[in-house]
Amino acid sequence: MSTSTPLSAWQLSSLLIPVHQYKKTSIPNPKQRPHFLPIVAYVYRNRFAIASQVQRRFRHILKSDRTARRHLAELEALGYLAVVPTRGTSPLWPKTYFCTPAGARRLRRSLEARGKPGHVIRVDRARPGGYSAEHVLHELLTTELLLNVRESTYAEPGFKLLQMERRSIPSEPSFAIENRARTTRLEPDAWFVYRQNDKGMMCYFCELDAGTMTKDQLRAKFWRYETWAVSTRGCEFLVDLYRRHGAENPHAAFRILAVACDREQNSDHRRIAVLRDAAQPFVNTASRLRVAAASDLADMENVIELLGGR
Numbered sequence: 001m002s003t004s005t006p007l008s009a010w011q012l013s014s015l016l017i018p019v020h021q022y023k024k025t026s027i028p029n030p031k032q033r034p035h036f037l038p039i040v041a042y043v044y045r046n047r048f049a050i051a052s053q054v055q056r057r058f059r060h061i062l063k064s065d066r067t068a069r070r071h072l073a074e075l076e077a078l079g080y081l082a083v084v085p086t087r088g089t090s091p092l093w094p095k096t097y098f099c100t101p102a103g104a105r106r107l108r109r110s111l112e113a114r115g116k117p118g119h120v121i122r123v124d125r126a127r128p129g130g131y132s133a134e135h136v137l138h139e140l141l142t143t144e145l146l147l148n149v150r151e152s153t154y155a156e157p158g159f160k161l162l163q164m165e166r167r168s169i170p171s172e173p174s175f176a177i178e179n180r181a182r183t184t185r186l187e188p189d190a191w192f193v194y195r196q197n198d199k200g201m202m203c204y205f206c207e208l209d210a211g212t213m214t215k216d217q218l219r220a221k222f223w224r225y226e227t228w229a230v231s232t233r234g235c236e237f238l239v240d241l242y243r244r245h246g247a248e249n250p251h252a253a254f255r256i257l258a259v260a261c262d263r264e265q266n267s268d269h270r271r272i273a274v275l276r277d278a279a280q281p282f283v284n285t286a287s288r289l290r291v292a293a294a295s296d297l298a299d300m301e302n303v304i305e306l307l308g309g310r
Contacts, residue, residue, distance in 0.1 A: 016087040020095050030077040035061045037110055039071070040080045044099035044107060044121070045167050046143040048084055048136055051095060053143055056151065072097060080106060086136045096136055099124075122167075134212065141261055141294065142166070142189045142208045149192060152303035158197035159304070162245050166190040174237035177228050186228045188256075193245060194307065201242050202308070203254040204290075211262035211271055218278035222289075225256060226282040254288065257306065261294035268293035 035058065042057055043049050055068035062068040072095075075081040080103035084096040099107075101123045108118035146164055153159040166189070169175065175186040188205040195201045207221070228234040235252040242250035260271035272291045279286045296302045 018086050018089055018093065020083050027073055027077040030074040032078070033071065033074070036071070036075055036078070036080065037107065039075065040099055040103045041107055043081060043097050044104060045164075046139070046146070047167070048096050048098055048139040049143050050097070050140060053140075053147055054097070056147060075103075079103070084131055084136055086131055086133055089133045093133075096140065101125075120168075134210065138189075138208060138210050141210070141259070142206065145206060145208060145257075145259055145294075145297065146190055146192065148297045148300075148303055149307075152300040153194055153307070155300055156304050159307070160195045162193045162195055162201065163241075164190065164192040172237075174233045175228070176233065177224060177231065179227060184224060186224050186234075193241065195245070196308070199308070201245060201247060201250075203238060203241060204257045204307070205254060207256060207258040209258055209260050209262075209271060209275060211260070215274065215278050218275065219281065222279045222282050222285045225288070226285045229254070229284060229288075256285065256289045258289060258291045259294050259297065260291065268295050 039054060039058060042054065046053075051068050051072055052065065054072065055062045055065055058068075062071060072081065075097075076083070079100060081097045082100045084098050086093060086096055104121050104123045108121045108123075111121065112118040146166070150161060150164070153161045169187060169190070177184050177186060186205075189208045190206040191203060192206070193201055193203045205225070209218075213221070229252070238252040238254055239250045258275050260268045260275060262268050262271040272293060275291050276286070276289070279289050290306050292302065292306055
């Protein structure tokens with residue numbers, strides 16, 4: 001007969017603690033490897049990443065999942081990376097890595113040693129209380145989207161990925177929107193620029209939709225795109241961007257890549273209709289919008305088709 005006592009409500013919060021916090025990685029005398037700083041920089045730029053994403057990004061160095069996990073454990077031991085305390089997840093939730101303040105300071109010193117400004121690397125405050133699973137999932141899905149784009153454009157002849165940005169977006173002054181009714185900002189989850197042979201360059205703004213926003217919130221988001229696209233700041237940002245990458249006669253063109261990843265299983269495609277309906281009142285934004293289900297992006301051909309390659 002079981003004599004266990006049920007947990008009281010005061011004790012239930014202990015069940016939200018991720019399993020990885022109970023078992024810490026310990027590696028004595030970890031090595032300093034040449035590729036560690038690029039890995040730390042990758043995790044920093046993307047905020048959060050799991051081992052499989054790091055391994056795919058550095059597959060030329062990390063030949064297997066086992067090697068990737070061992071090297072990430074060494075980076076943990078060095079204090080450059082740590083595991084995100086993601087509350088309320090399944091025991092099967094993988095280790096999610098982030099760049100520690102020590103890792104950010106190491107990146108700063110590396111930039112300064114090469115004569116580059118180190119202040120561009122922000123030292124984030126620690127969050128010992130943890131992050132919600134929804135927030136971490138959204139960030140990991142954005143990391144996955146950018147990784148899918150990188151893998152697809154590198155594998156497809158005629159494509160060249162020119163620039164990707166994510167961490168710099170909140171501090172970009174060109175994304176401010178000034179309107180008589182209100183002052184706000186355009187804040188895509190990420191953006192990238194690529195060049196395609198015989199077709200020129202295109203900038204894509206990425207929106208990862210996890211099914212948490214209402215239709216009114218989505219309309220407000222698309223209103224910001226519609227307003228920013230015709231603003232002086234928006235046009236100058238795009239023209240300058242293309243000119244920096246070698247365009248001789250740049251135009252203020254861009255597209256929006258919205259990826260639907262609904263919380264309910266097998267409902268990504270239903271969410272696509274919601275996104276298109278929310279954008280429909282904004283004619284120019286609706287014409288720029290490319291919508292995809294997250295479940296379809298694992299296929300590189302689908303990514304290339306979204307980018308207009310086929």
